[in-house]
Amino acid sequence: MIQTVRYAARPDGTFAGTYVDALMPDGCTDTGIAPVDGRQIWNGSAWGDPAPLAEDLEAHLASIRYDREVAGVTVGSMEISTDRDSQAKILAARVAAMTDPGFATTWKAANGFFPLDAAGIVGMSDAALAHVNTCFAAEASVSALIDEEGVVDLAGVEAAFIAAL
Structure with missing residues (x-):
């Protein structure tokens, strides 16, 4: 049989x-x-494949935000690195510039060396902070969409993040 x-x-x-x-x-x-x-x-x-769980979407979102956060930002003609070490160095330079208005340095950017006075350092720091804040604000916005089930797949997370920037 x-x-x-x-x-x-x-x-x-x-x-x-x-x-x-x-x-x-x-x-x-x-x-x-x-x-x-x-x-x-x-x-x-x-x-x-089953639809991803909300925690999978959140993890994907965090990865997208991190990649964007550390990708850098252009300030004038300077390509500023925004990885975590660079963020710490930018903050340290800002503290020095705010403590001593006569402080100046030569900043190494991704595309070369740039002389910066205290005002230039504060401007660079402001731009880097705005870049990082924008990334986290976009993540928060998309996270709310995930919670509301307005985004239900990985492609939707990516599209919503770009739209939120």
């Missing part, structure tokens, strides 16, 4: 298991094909 292996999906689309012939559980659908993995959901005609 030849037995036929069948793949079953529960009414909610989750994989119910592999069954032989008439042993299919009540209420399950014979999908005819196996899912790639046990996480996939049957949509009535094919197995597909």
Whole structure:
């Protein structure tokens, strides 16, 4: 006797298991094909990946914000690095400039060296801070959309973040 292996999906689309012939559980659908993995959901005609969870969307959002935050900002003709170490150095230079209005330095930017006086340092610091704040504000805006289920997939997170900038 030849037995036929069948793949079953529960009414909610989750994989119910592999069954032989008439042993299919009540209420399950014979999908005819196996899912790639046990996480996939049957949509009535094919197995597909489930919608990401809110925490997955939030993690993706945080990654997008971080990448944008540390990508740098252009101030005049200076390409200023905004990675975490650079942010700390910019703050230190700002403190020195505010403490001593005569403070001056040569700042190493991504595209070369630039002489800066105290006012130039404060201006550079303001621009870097505005860049970082904009990134976090966009993240907060998209996070609220995720909470409201206004964004439900990774592509939507990316599009909403760019729109929020």
